[in-house]
Amino acid sequence: MLAVSSATTLHLAVLTGAYMLAAGLGGFAKPKLWLDMLENFRANPGLTYLAGVVTFVIGAVMTVLHHHWSDPVAFLVSLFGFAALVEGMIALAFPQFLLRIAEGMLQFVRPFAIATMAVGAFLLIAGLAGTAPPVSPEGL
Numbered sequence: 001m002l003a004v005s006s007a008t009t010l011h012l013a014v015l016t017g018a019y020m021l022a023a024g025l026g027g028f029a030k031p032k033l034w035l036d037m038l039e040n041f042r043a044n045p046g047l048t049y050l051a052g053v054v055t056f057v058i059g060a061v062m063t064v065l066h067h068h069w070s071d072p073v074a075f076l077v078s079l080f081g082f083a084a085l086v087e088g089m090i091a092l093a094f095p096q097f098l099l100r101i102a103e104g105m106l107q108f109v110r111p112f113a114i115a116t117m118a119v120g121a122f123l124l125i126a127g128l129a130g131t132a133p134p135v136s137p138e139g140l
Contacts, residue, residue: 002130003131004074004130005068005070005071005132006068006132008065009068009074010073010127011127012062012065012066013123013130014124014127017121017122017126018120018124020117021121023113024116028110028113028114034106035109041095041102045095049091049092052090052091052095053088053092055084055087056084058081059083059088062082063082073126073130076119076123
């Protein structure tokens with residue numbers, strides 16, 4: 001079993017892993033859908049802004065709740081939160097720049113989707129099968 005530094009790491013690994021696995025499966029099964037979504041963002045600046053707000057909030061919450069870099073699972077969970085925070089900020093401040101980056105990545109939809117599924121599966125399994133030290137009453 002994989003030991004991690006906190007129960008929060010396990011919970012966030014399950015949620016992050018499930019998200020990444022679902023997103024990767026979607027990108028692998030229907031790559032054109034991701035390209036269509038990019039066009040929707042390009043055509044609807046309000047949608048891009050709203051997605052930036054949501055992404056920023058998710059990243060901010062994850063960064064505040066989980067700022068641990070002590071083990072591989074904690075590192076990936078913290079990295080995901082920090083990446084979401086930065087992506088949300090870029091979407092709000094420089095949406096066209098973010099869309100250009102996404103367009104470049106979408107030239108490789110299936111390999112990107114496979115990598116996303118692999119990391120997602122690792123996080124999901126680690127979160128479900130991992131162990132964390134018990135929370136002491138002083139830590140509550």
